[in-house]
Amino acid sequence: MLMTTLMCGAMSIVMFSVYRSFRREVHGLGHWAAGLLLLVCASLLFGTREVLPPALSMLAANAVLVAGIGLSMLGTEKFYGLAPSRRAYLLILSLAIAGSGWWLLVRPDFSMRVTVFSLLVFLFYARQVQLVWRYGERHFSSFFFGALMLLQAVVVLARGVSALLHGGASVDLTVAGTPAGIYLAVANFMALLLTVGFMTVATRRLQQILERRSTHDPLTQVLNRRGFGDAYAREIDNLRRHRLPLTLLSIDLDYFKLINDRHGHAVGDQVLAHVATVIGGALRESDCVARFGGEEFVVLMPDMPPQNALGVAERIRALLHEPNQAGLPACTVSIGVACQASVMEGLEELLSRADAALYLAKERGRDRIEFDAAAFTVDRTRSAAGIDTVR
Structure with a gap:
């Protein structure tokens, strides 16, 4: 005892x-x-x-x-x-x-x-x-x-x-x-x-x-770079086994610096958390979203053809146009879409192509979606109708 x-x-x-x-x-x-x-x-x-x-x-x-x-x-x-x-x-x-x-x-x-x-x-x-x-x-x-x-x-x-x-x-x-x-x-x-x-x-x-x-990112509670890398590694293994399409969205807030300058960094952090919530709410359970530092987010969507990814990207963009209940400043996003070209392509190459599409969306006026043309061939009829580029 x-x-x-x-x-x-x-x-x-x-x-x-x-x-x-x-x-x-x-x-x-x-x-x-x-x-x-x-x-x-x-x-x-x-x-x-x-x-x-x-x-x-x-x-x-x-x-x-x-x-x-x-x-x-x-x-x-x-x-x-x-x-x-x-x-x-x-x-x-x-x-x-x-x-x-x-x-x-x-x-x-x-x-x-x-x-x-x-x-x-x-x-x-x-x-x-x-x-x-x-x-x-x-x-x-x-x-x-x-x-x-x-x-x-x-x-x-x-x-x-x-x-x-x-x-x-x-x-x-x-x-x-x-x-x-x-x-x-x-x-x-x-x-x-x-x-x-x-x-x-x-x-x-x-x-x-x-x-x-x-x-995970402590502010937004979504994945960080390390967590996203682990998720990508799992999905690329599935891609090798099942040959399913793997699509990536690169999302960046427009004029986020102005939000910080006008409302302060505390409000800016709330905006980032709100955007992360909106993005997560527009995704499937099998999709994953990560914050890559600053105001940039990346979404990985397994078994998602690029044309279908357009609807998801547009839904994210539209949801952010709706007034939020927290009274946060309105914000818009520019989105670049890229699809895994082959099982031999690495994550950095895929991210680079998605970022290139994102920068194109920024150059063309922001608050829009652009496809990476090298990732897949868009049907000419749909392209002529303006579906490959959303303003």
């Missing part, structure tokens, strides 16, 4: 340091750190029975222990993005204190005290099992954490039922015996394992956040 107390204290420090560094990214760490600290305090209070009145130390230790376990439940709820069940937490804590006090001071009955305590604590663990089952990612980290929490819930419930059916002697930890020894060993071991389990899912969440940071 002493070793478990020391390890819980060390894990509390570790988790608190992680909380200080990633409190905005991973929620619930602070509650778990505080819960571990309360478990340490409960262990110390149990050890004061020789100094303080035994009834007082036991009542205080049980109350602190339940409070610590309950904080882990609140932390798990926050981790999965739910509002902490503070009322339920306070209700269970109050019932545990009242039940322990009643069966300890008013009508001393060890078996009933253990039963009430175990069943109430079981609710905390059962709630966390439910959270992992419903909201946990289908990943080893969630399976590991959920299995540990389920095991702890079963052990606590079994102790409560055993105390109710067979009396307090069967679960008295101060009496040598196989059931009590097993429970004590499991309880001490699980106190550490549950913390490790939560740290496992928290580390998994942090890994996903860091990976997203490395592949």
